[in-house]
Amino acid sequence: MDFLESLEESRLIAILRGIRPEEVLEVASILVEGGIKILEVPLNSPEVFKSIELLTTFYKNNNDLHIGAGTVCTQDDVNKLKQINATLIISPNTDTNIINKTKELGLVSIPGFLTPSEAYSAINAGATSLKLFPFKKFGISYYNDIKVILPKNMPIIAVGGVDESNIAMFMDGGIKYFGLGSSLYKPNMDLRILKEKVDFFVNVVKTNNV
Numbered sequence: 001m002d003f004l005e006s007l008e009e010s011r012l013i014a015i016l017r018g019i020r021p022e023e024v025l026e027v028a029s030i031l032v033e034g035g036i037k038i039l040e041v042p043l044n045s046p047e048v049f050k051s052i053e054l055l056t057t058f059y060k061n062n063n064d065l066h067i068g069a070g071t072v073c074t075q076d077d078v079n080k081l082k083q084i085n086a087t088l089i090i091s092p093n094t095d096t097n098i099i100n101k102t103k104e105l106g107l108v109s110i111p112g113f114l115t116p117s118e119a120y121s122a123i124n125a126g127a128t129s130l131k132l133f134p135f136k137k138f139g140i141s142y143y144n145d146i147k148v149i150l151p152k153n154m155p156i157i158a159v160g161g162v163d164e165s166n167i168a169m170f171m172d173g174g175i176k177y178f179g180l181g182s183s184l185y186k187p188n189m190d191l192r193i194l195k196e197k198v199d200f201f202v203n204v205v206k207t208n209n210v
Contacts, residue, residue: 001064003038003088003108003128007155010037011205013090013179015070015159016051017042018187024051025058030191032065034198035206040090040179042070043077049084056085066108075101082107092133094118099125110157114138119150129155131179136161140173147174164200171208178205 001009014036019027028039041052048069055067068088069081075097078089082105089102090110102109103126111122112133119130130150132143135158147156158175163183170178184197 001037003066004155006037006064006066007129007157007177010035010202011177012036012201013038013040013157013159013177014184015040015042015179015181016045016185017070017181018045019051019185020045020187021047021050021054023188024054026191027185027194028055028059030195031198032059032062034195035202036198037064038066038088040068040070040088043073044071049080052081052086053084060085068108072098074098078102078105078107090131092131094122096121096125099127112159116146116149119146123151123154127154129157129177131157131159134160140170140175144174164197167201167204168208171205 014031019041039055041048052069059065059067066088068086068090070090072078072089072091078098078101081089088108091098092112094111094113099109099111099122108128109126110129110131111127112131113119113122122130143158155177157177157179159179162170162178162180180201185194
């Protein structure tokens with residue numbers, strides 16, 4: 001299953017900011033068993049390349065799962081991620097050099113954007129999908145204003161401020177894809193709570209046809 005198929009099926013990206021190598025596989029098992037198909041470990045997490053390599057090695061035969069990094073801001077980091085078999089490059093900004101390097105290495109590119117100019121710079125450079133960030137501060141009306149001027153086949157992932165209290169409302173407003181950070185996972189959290197959160201978010205997107 002390619003990235004866009006996985007995104008279409010699961011509609012969620014799990015953002016594991018702050019996760020440590022010693023907990024990454026146990027956390028990932030709960031996410032994957034619960035139906036999450038896209039895992040992002042931001043590069044400002046401790047020993048991040050070790051965590052990502054543990055994931056890519058353990059799940060090397062799971063073709064439905066996509067594993068990569070967030071907060072990717074240098075071409076050197078893109079090269080390092082390729083070497084440890086990450087497939088997903090997510091950035092907080094639109095940097096065409098990062099997008100070009102990502103596509104050159106055959107990886108999935110998801111740059112962050114806010115303005116139409118940034119969105120089209122990313123699209124023209126070959127972005128696979130776009131991350132609207134920060135989402136909550138600008139809201140549904142801004143999302144829908146942006147959506148109508150972008151190609152219909154370009155998925156827009158809302159990231160920032162999405163949680164249990166508002167995701168259904170955001171879906172009712174027309175948003176389809178979400179990146180979930182601290183509302184889903186926090187370092188050292190009780191794994192029983194993590195499972196409850198996974199079950200909630202997976203169920204809510206499955207039962208809402210946007």
